[in-house]
Amino acid sequence: MTILSHAEERPVRPAARRTASARLQDWLPRLVLAPSVAITLFFVYGFMLWTFVLSLTSSRMLPSYDFVGFAQYARLMANDRWWVASTNLVIFGGLFVAICLVIGVVLAILLDQRIRQEGALRTLYLYPMALSFIVTGVVWKWLLNPGLGIQAMVRSWGFESFTFNWIVDPDMAIYTLVLAAVWQASGFVMALFLAGLRGIDDSIIKAAQLDGASLPRTYLLVILPCLRPVVFSAVMILSHIAIKSFDLVVALTGGGPGYATDLPATFMYTHAFTRAQIGLGSASAMLMLGGVLAILIPYLYSELRSRKHG
Template sequence: MNTRASVQPRAGHLFAPNSASRVRRNGAYWLQAWLPKLVLAPSVAAALFFVYGFMLWTFVLSLTNSRMLPSYEFVGFAQYARLLSNDRWLVASTNLVIFGALFIAICLAIGIVLAILLDQRIRHEGAIRTIYLYPMALSFIVTGVAWKWILNPGLGIQQVVRDWGWESFTFDWLVNPDMAVYTLVIAGVWQASGFVMALFLAGLRAVDDSIIKAAQLDGASLPRIYWRVVLPCLRPVLFSAVMILAHIAIKSFDLVVALTGGGPGYASDLPATFMYDFSFSRSQIGMGAASAMMMLAGVLAIIVPYLYSELRSRDRG
């Protein structure tokens, strides 16, 4: 009787190992579930504070009468009313429409054509692709300074052509108030069209070759195949390119400062240069904040419909 009692293990000894393993499993599960969140928490907190927090603060300043320093004397939407009645803001907004429309359209046209040409597996494709894409590696400051030399009437294209014998040749867009904004288009297209080319070339290489071969068997010509078959398959690439180019156009600042300085006068001003000048040079922080919120509204007007269309297409799919 005593021997049997001594051999039989106690209940605590039976369940202790299982309880310990269960605790270890729960601890490992908790660590696996929460460790990524703990690692990302500082970055998320910093983004919420330095991005969205400052956006909210800018909106608050746009409702105040702030000048050289922030002031929390709220005036409602008076700064927006002043902004919309400001002639320079109207010029900057008009320039943004002209610059943005031409910049996006020409970059898309050149980028698509270059991508289609490179998609033909031409010789030295890698070198040509690098040459087309190289301008995107430069900053807009470098691009602006380079094109300022090229378009300068005293030492650029106009002077070179006149030295060749065409004394009446004129290309003074850089100093012409009616044409200065188009110099921004030239420099911007030169830099960004290679990037659009790379986007569409990657999309073209992802298209199934069997679709093209089937269209060729049906007797379709190569231009018709690209126009009716291949390019419709690249709608996501097109939307992405438009969104990126529109974002570049809206926030263009360094290109304007380096190339035209917003001049002659403020003929080539864009909202970004207007915001900087009124916020820091003219000490009108309230109006500068209002112009910044108008630029944010322009970006949202592009992004929100795109995201809405993408979400609807996914739901339907």
Template sequence: MKSDTIHSEVPRRSAPPVRASAAGHLQAWLPKLVLAPSVVISLCFVYGFMLWTFILSLTDSRMLPSYDFVGFAQYARLMNNERWWVAATNLGIFGALFVGCCLVLGAGLAILLDQRIRREGVLRTLYLYPMALSFIVTGVVWKWLLNPGLGIQAMVRGWGFESFTFDWLVDPDMAVYTLVIAAVWQASGFVMALFLAGLRGIDDSILKAAQLDGASLPRVYWRVVMPCLRPVVFSAVMILSHIAIKSFDLVVALTGGGPGYSSDLPATFMYAHAFSRSQIGMGSASAILMLGGVLAILVPYLYSELRSRRHG
């Protein structure tokens, strides 16, 4: 009986190898076929255009691209351009404050939410909602809120505090800080979610052990928990800084780069020069410098992450 069944199975098994190998070929090629269009598209439209931008930044292109190479003259012009330095300084202020405030607020909210409070789900969603909005919407909302004649200033004055002034939006020295307020409002809930996920991954008994060791709650978090969250901090800094560097829509919606060009960021500078001021060459040069900025953050980050993973 046994040997019969074995015999009858052998030819049946050996019959479909042709089909099987065709299927095997298909199986081996299918992922490549499916991925090919996106690889081509990203090669062409991301890396291709990056390369084109770099080439344009070496030319004297103004309203239309030209291919008269002028070396690094556009970069030299950029370095002598006062407006570029305003934009770059603004990016420094905006980036540092935005990343810093988001981390502190996000971590704080996450720690408070992690105390097993009631209605945590509702609060978590509430804090996370701003992230669901586009920066344009955030910009418009805060434009109204910060408008001295319509928003917070008008409201507080309406309550009777006639001397109350909150006009950062129209103050050239302070306009960049309104960008920070709006961006922090939008992104800190997201950072909170990152930290909360990290906190939830920490073994409960570690907190208990630290308590028994005599550490107060702030010290438990500072000495024991936060060091465990280093990867989360890294990811948050990484995500936030590239949001900061490419910030464009928020500036356009909230301040329009103004008053004057006092709240310009490199992205708005680049757009203004490349597309409305017929300075494609200089705009490209500024775009390449921004790319350099992103890479300067990205490369060390990836390096340290990959290295720690290899060690871990």
């Protein structure tokens, strides 16, 4: 009993207190990340908020804070050039995404057959993505110039009636943007799908072959449905690129002929910086941001949902 009483009376030793260095070690990652987070909040989200504020004002050459509500958005909706730019975005974005997906899938399937020189071909297809859109635009401007490029070359071969003057045709010029953008981005889509194909279990393919499915049907009905996350990611990335396209338009067509190849990004730049209509340019920028968010939010929701249920 004496031993037990002494044991019961012995105080329990408290847990060792954390030293100052241990606390500093816990806070060090936060301290390191704090400047970059603060800069991002100010220069990205702060300027987004400022742009929204300017879109509600009558700002012209310089910012002013004479609030006019949504009058700039009403002006924007009544602007014919904005509707031309929006229509061009639908045409350009739709064709750009669709053609890149088709070419990317086809190239990925071909490379997935373990052909010779796969590494060299993969590098060749991916190389255009290493170039900036400015370089791509300049190169394709030379190629599509009727007096210097493809038309002049074919005519020098003796085909005098051959014409390929899309870049100077207001009805066809928007498709030159599609050609150049597809040339640059389809290799990137190929890389996404090739990575997805290499992640497919070979037993799925063998099971489909045992059931008598041909190789095209195996890819079309078995493998590609398994790559829905890759398809979704590719669509999100390509749509994001299409909405923000500016440098390709400036380098290739300059928005012309006239403003036949205007996109919302070039419209925003023209009105905000060269026509001294900051309020109207800010309103167009906010609508572009809304388009980007309409793409990113479903993507983020899908990613978070897959992680939650994964």
